[in-house]
Amino acid sequence: MKQITLNKWKRLSALLLALVMAFALVSCGSTSDGSAAPSASAPASDAEPAAPTDSAAPAQEGDAAPAQESASSDLAADQTLNLLLSTSTVNVLEPNGASWVGEAQIYAETQAGLLRIVTDEDGNDSYVADGAEDYVISDDGLTYTFYLRDNTWSDGVPVTAQDYVYSFFRNLDPENGFSTTQYVDVKNAQAYYDGEITDPAEVGISAPDDHTVVYTLEHPNSEFIYYLAYRSGFPARQDVIEAATSQYGTDYTEMVFSGPFKITSWVKDNSVTLEKNETYWDADNVYLNTVKFQLVPEISTQATLFDAQQLDVVEYNDDYGEDWLAQADAGQIRYISKPGAYSNFLMFACENGGNSGLMGSAKIRLALSLAIDRQELVDVIWGRNEAAYTYVPPACLVGTTEFNVTGEGLVKELQAQYATDEQLQALFQEGLTELNSSLALSDVYLDFVRQSNTLAEQNEVEYLAQTWERRLGIHINVVNTPDDEERQQQMDYDIGLNSWEGGASPYDYLFVVNVPFGLKYLTGVYTNEEVNGLLANVTAIPDETEQANVYHQIENIILEEGGVGPLYFTDIRYFVQTDVQGLHFTNFGAAAIEFSHAYIAAE
Amino acid sequence: MIKFVLRRFLELLLALFLIATATFFLTAAAPGDPLLSRTLALPEASRDAMYAKYGLDKPVLERYVITMKGMLHGDFGESVVYQGQTLQTILRDKLPVSARLGLQQLIFGVLVGLLLGVIAAVKRETWIDRCIVVFAVLMMSVPELVLGLIFQKYFAGTLKLLPVIGWPTGKDLWFGGWKYTILPTLSGGLLYIATYSRLLKTSILDVLDQDYILTARSKGLSEPRIVWSHIMRNSMIPIVTRLPVTLAMCLTGSFMIEKIFAIPGIAAYFVEAVSANDLSIVLGETVFLAALFITVIFLTDILYTIVDPRIRIQGGKR
DSSP, X not given: OHHHHHTHHHHHHHHHHHHHHHHHHHHHTOOOOSOOOOOSSOSOOSSSOOOBOOSOOOOBTTBOOOOGGGHHHHBOSOOEXXXXXXXXXXXXXXXXXXXXXXXXXXXXXXXXXXXXXXXXXXXXXXXXXXXXXXXXXXXXXXXXXXXXXXXXXXXXXXXXXXXXXXXXXHHTOGGGTOOOGGGTTBTTHHHHHTTSOOOGGGSSEEXXXXXXXXXXXXXXXXXXXXXXXXXXGXXXXXHHHHHOSSSTTSOGGGXXXXXXXXXXXXXXXXXXXXEEOTTSTTGGGOOOSEEEEEOOOOHHHHHHHHHTTSOSEEEOOTTTHHHHHHHHHTTSEEEEEEEEEEEEEEEEOTTTOTXXXXXXXXXXXXXXXXXXXXXXXXXIIISSSEEOSSSXXXXXXXXXXXXXXXXXXXXXXXXXXXXXXXXXXXXXHHHHHHTTOOOOXXXXXXXXXXXXXXXXXXXXXXXXXXXXHHHHOOEEEEEEOSOHHHHHXXXXXXXXXXXXXXXXXXXXXXXXXXXXXXXXXXXXXXXXXXXXHHHHHHTTOOOHHHHHHHHHHHHHHHHHTTSEEEEEEEEEEEEEETTEEOOEEOSSOSSSEEOTTOEEBOO | OHHHHXXXXXXXXXXXXXXXXXXXXXXXXXXXXXXXXXXXXXXXXXXXXXXXXXTTTSOHHHHHXXXXXXXXXXXXXXXXXXXXOBXXXXXXXXXXXXXXXXXXXXXXXXXXXXXXXXHHHHTTTSHHHHHHHHHHHHHHHSOHHHHHHHHIIIIIIISOOSOSSOOOOGGGTTTSOHHHHHHHHHHHHHHHHHXXXXXXXXXXXXXXXXXXXXXXXHTXXXXXXXXXXXXXXXXXXXHHHHHHHHHHHHHTOOHHHHHHTTOOOHHHHHHHHHHTTOHHHHHHHHHHHHHHHHHHHHHHHHHHHHHOTTOOOTTSOO
């Protein structure tokens, strides 16, 4: 939890940034004219509409929504779900303006985007149609046509295609400070944002009628459909937003809702209460009447609440985990555990060589990366998480194809090649020689700059520093700073730690290294022209296998050059009360806990 | 007296000005950019618009002038972290919550504390006195965080007598939802019991040894008259003069209690504001708290003269 809190902004900013990358695509002008099938994990094909899931929520962890005819007998009388409110900022509860995970959790359940992210039988993220009934992607991969359902806002006004178009242009207004990045693939969206064109009709989005939204792209992009499952594909009501007296989304009494729930109470920094939205198109299959989010920063209070069954879902934590695991074994509660999507890695000050001037060397970076025994790190220091031998987590898919495999990867193969301390030292020494440095290993001093908020984080830093000193014979100067992000921006370090959670596709992890379009400081401004060139074209590749190969090619270059040194993937661990059924724990969904079709089972 | 009040008022303004200036420059110089994480992912134009919105695109001195001008009108600016919120909206929403919690703790704690103080003094050197002393020392030593968690776990978690968390809001803000307030009141109020029982006991014992009590007795005054007119009145001086500061402190909340019981009060918010580098709110809260405490100290000085006529304010009549 702390890890996630520390990096809370990254999760959503991944989405925002994803389209910054699209600038690269536009500027490179290297688009493919060939037909492109979407390769994100959407249940869509060129001509076939998405399968709507009107009847029941897909299963998760063996849960199934109650069959409609027997629903009433399966359901407890009190359909109230109690969840924790995110400790990240919760202040803007509408899709366009939200920036943080806690805000996304709520807008995703109170608005109906075109698509909704759930998990499939294997626990992987997948899409179901929500605001849209079905959609068609043209053979050339340039036109996305969405056919909307008959859905109604909570004030009784029908949801129209124009609401989606308005939401689009709202994001494209720089004055709002919203994310525009996910739209940049849309024809002329960038020019409109830059003020080069002012006529909305020239931009590639239109509403030919009240039930149809058409997006036209500059070039094919397999990622685009994926963005629409996030804030890009949510509707916004112009009349309501313009009538609001405060910034829309900060006062629930001025808001309208198109999703399964509506906000009925909100005590800032304390609690948010949702109630079933009877005007939602699928309200018959929404079983929960009330969902209470409560901010409980104190872990022991969370435990007391969970033990008293006043909280339905709680994250694993070291103090209470063992006790709860025992309860889960006894069948008193349920334990949910799955590989997560947070990639935690070593970063190196590539741009300026860092304070030592040595970090420009790929061999030195690689030696530092390979010196770390990932399995020992997760076993000894964390007692959880998955050792990472790739940068892209195994949770990512290319289309429907598996990409990386847990416990395997190039880093592991390279570690076998450089297994001994002598081999690693020789590699480091080669790096020094290439830099024309006369330093002996024992004269090397590296600044390892890290913000350590918890004991485990401090232990991790010490473990890494000692490992480098022991195996490589160099000196590590550990700097614990209250703001390592700022040091990273100023390139005032040699080695740092960072983490990233992107979207469901490898692209959302790899694009960040595409300087200057990605998140350059996240990886110490590691840059490689070949990587940039491959990234510019990869999303237009229609064939999933071919696309996966290119992603592997990109990732391997980054790993071989020590662009980042992957360490571990944070896993997802929850405990859930046994009577709560139908929850989806998504890796990449706007709602981390998707509960739109969950229910409380009768005892 | 008027001269005294006037001088104190001018001192208050000067102190607030200095405090605001120091806070402004300290926060401006502190590492960390409050908008960094919110805007890092935004394209250039959107990012610039955000910095311009909060005035953070301007040089520090210019921002200082703008801030000071705004301050004259009570406008500290919008929260950088919580869009749409200002110091006023935060105080409006959160101060009453913290104030009720603090007042309940104070009233409960001080009343019980004074009662125990009298009992301990009257029964001094008996087992009752010793029990009270041990209890007081224990309560002063155990942090309220620990007390709160223990009470919560047993009274709410195990015995299920009271809610684990929560706080009355809306129409129940001041006079409803009592069951939610019991554990937080107890957890924070015990410290007041400990403090005030010890204070009053010491004070009473001190007064008992004074010559004027002996004089009163030798004059043949009745025992109740001695107790009420001489012992209690003089013993209360340290209590009365301490109360205003306690009151000011309790109004602004208790970070730990609010955190444990998920109370939407102001203390937790202020701590958050500092860690999140929420410039306008940090400045606003500092000035607000400074004004509150300076005023309270001023009132305390006045109170001294009322409860103890022997004390005269300099510049006043002799």
